[in-house]
Amino acid sequence: MDRKKLVVITLLGSTLDRGRGNGRWDRWRPTVALTQHEDLLIDRLELLYGKESYDLSDTVITDIRHASPETKVVGHIVNFEDAWDFERVYGTLHDFARAYPFDTDKEDYLVHITTGTHVAQICLFLLTESRYFPARLLQTSPGKRKDGKDASPGTYAIIDLDLSKYDRLGSRFQKEKASGQSFLKSGIDTRNRAFNELIERIEQVAIGSRAPILLTGPTGAGKSKLARRIFELKKARRQVTGEFAEVNCATLRGDAAMSALFGHVKGAFTGAVANRPGLLRKAHQGVLFLDEVGELGADEQAMLLRAIEEKVFYPMGSDREVTSDFQLITGTNRDLRARIAGGQFRDDLFARINLWTFRLPALHERTEDIPPNLDFELEQISASLRVNITMSKEARERFLRFASKWTWPGNFRDFDAAVTRMATLADGGRITERVVADEIERLRAGGSDGASPGNGAGDEKELIARALGAERAAHLDRFDRVQLEDVLAVCAGTRSLSEAGRELFAHSRAERTSVNDSDRLRKYLARFGIEFSAFQQRLTAR
Template sequence: MSHAVLIVDDEARLADVLAAALEDLGYRTTAVDNARAALQELEQARFDLVLTDLRLPVMDGRELLQEVRKHWPEIPVVIITAFATVRDAVDLVKEGAFDYIAKPFEMDEVAATVRRALRLSDVVRDNDRLRSELEGRYSFETLIGSSAPFRRVIEQVTEVCETRATVMLSGESGTGKEVVARAIHFNSPRRNKPFVAVNCAAIPETLLESELFGHVKGAFTGALSNRIGRFAAADGGTLFLDEIGDMPVAVQAKLLRAVQERSFEPIGANRSQTVDVRLIAATHKDMRQAVAEGRFREDLFYRLNVFPIALPALRDRREDIPTLATHFLGQLSEAMGKRVIGFTPAAISAMSDHEWPGNIRELHNCVERAIIVAKSPTIDVHDLPRDLFESSPRRGDSGSIPGDLDAELERIERDFILAALRRTGGVQVQAARLLGVAERSLWHRIKKLGIKLSRSASE
């Protein structure tokens, strides 16, 4: 899609020349002869650049620049002036103009300035889009679950995100510690600053100190240039130290100083650097046991454990499994371009009974695999990975076989329908969507099972 340029000049002949020249270069142009008309155009259509004369009737180019910066800060403004001096140029740029063009000018000069301004505009818009996507991806709404253990996690995240407190996230692998860390960052005052993640277990001990704090050229063999560490890269934002329990003891001492004083020395440097960084640490290990065994410094542990949040294993929040599975189904089916709209009650039952040793990560992979092999719009038991049934027994299963299979299946179906109705406040359309069945199918099942609907769907 071509860029749109708004030209503002009270000399109609010059405006026409600029418009024709820019259109020959592939741009879409709109020309107006005063600033008021320009503001009206900006309110009605999307523009990527404003090219305006400085001298205009009633409202001049400088005032127009101020209005554009106020209401459309992402749009660069280039000013054309016949009174170009160094002072004018500096003042205009200080006030927010991208650049200025002095009359008389060559069209090659105008074209080059327009290209540079539009390149900036594209970068700003891409950054805004990416930031918006990240904020949406890690908003509170993406912390999926309504079980009591997970509600407590959301409450704690809400309490701590607006503060500067250091957070320690604990929980088994795959419970979503990095997702929670990003949610804390993107819902904090630091949301527009960097979020930098370091996996302390994935970096060799010999490189971890340099990775965290950087080094200067010649500090050691192979240090061919200066390198900025993760602490400096996260200045003003959040540094996420994943698998902190695997950090070597030798590096822990230097980390302790950085945590205490918010300053550090790159390897080989003789001067300290000060940073403003919010720390979030995460581990799947028992840190108190690691301290007792001398594998982790006690003073560092207490510095990091200011606000602890324990993430529950998926088997401890089973009522969230249908909701999580449906959430992943929506995300993955859209990304894969495959129309899969739900799960059968039997598939939901099978997933709810699994122990999920890999937690949310394993559930995500299970849903992704099921979408790939599914032959119909609804995922059934046979679409689920076989190891879902071989790796762990069903809850309450001691090897016995029900004496009445039909009655047992009817009980399971009734339980899931009632759970869905309760969760949706008795709204059958939403309950059907949650269960992965058509609304008409749900209505027939409710009638067949003799379920009496009430305001709370509890009968």
């Protein structure tokens, strides 16, 4: 196979490459020296220089032909106008790179960054790093003779910008990356492969982007905690300088919602006795986390969209715009696409917050992570109570057997509460098998499963058992079970029969001349002897 030709692109050094008379051969001239290395055979040298350096370029080209007859030198006149003007220099070099006929199948390219102004060297680096120059970098330096004079040709180093090829650098960045991922997981040594891959991707996005992030998943899966950890990671990397502002949008209604998010001026409404900056301004240069973003009202959604796109908004009662530059993280346990179809959420707002979407799995989907999370919670509680909380071997094994099979409807909220109760009841700081048995009985009795109407939480199979009773649920056909599981999950996460109907029949509604979603849902539930309000009351009583 024929050797690829080696092409070097370099700027003429108006100072370093200068020299007159025979004495010029005694000094190190980087452009000429490039062609004097016996182990660096340059087939073609692309020499860039300004009009004012024409005479110098002629001398350098002549000397290169003498030093390396096999090297073809091609001169290019480039006009920087001002060699210290970054914009002009970058633009000129960018135009050269765009016009140059690179042929990477037949030629290898090096970009020499030793000559030229510091501005030009930086621009060459950036254009090579971004692959406008499909090349590696070449750096040269003079050698020294015993008499102290520069020795020709000096030394050179070829730098590949693929950092993964450098073992020490690669190891350093891998450690930094692993540290970031561990930080997002609160230092918990999680074992679930899918979850670890998810955290790895979130770490990449958190460090590499300021675009909105949408966290989805069931209630209690850890969305709020992860949002704060993302902020803290960005803060540690000096990517944000502002604060972390958060709110659960399900708690915002009417004027209070507008005021909490966008602020108000004194007198904007009854009770507005002083100016209020609002959460968006609090999050300036920081991170704003809107949990349960699907619960925002239509007016708040419209104002939030403009604030995301233009970084400006009007506080309530004010005719003067204010500015806030924040990164947005949103969370939801709702199906936002279904809410869009039902007219409850803006599709243009969804398009803006849906660039990076990550679904956090429920606890029962990652049972292998229960042991390390148990250890983490015990450490946290021990620090809080200032008592070393431990578990006997038998107690730990019994709890883990139960925990790996339990559905944990409230996910980590339920799990953390269970561990907290056991730690609180542990005599002498040691959780015994008796304490574990009592906690298991408590969970099975439904004393703390974390589900309630409107929170979207709860395992679907458990919802069927509560709606029909365990015996009837066990005798359902598989086809009916799958459909009913989904319907009951929606009913558990909505506040009324009509709201559940709109979400369930969002797509088919458009094809009907007359619409009564609540009646359709009522008739479907009646097939199984289920009444919506009675079902909601059972959930409330849990």
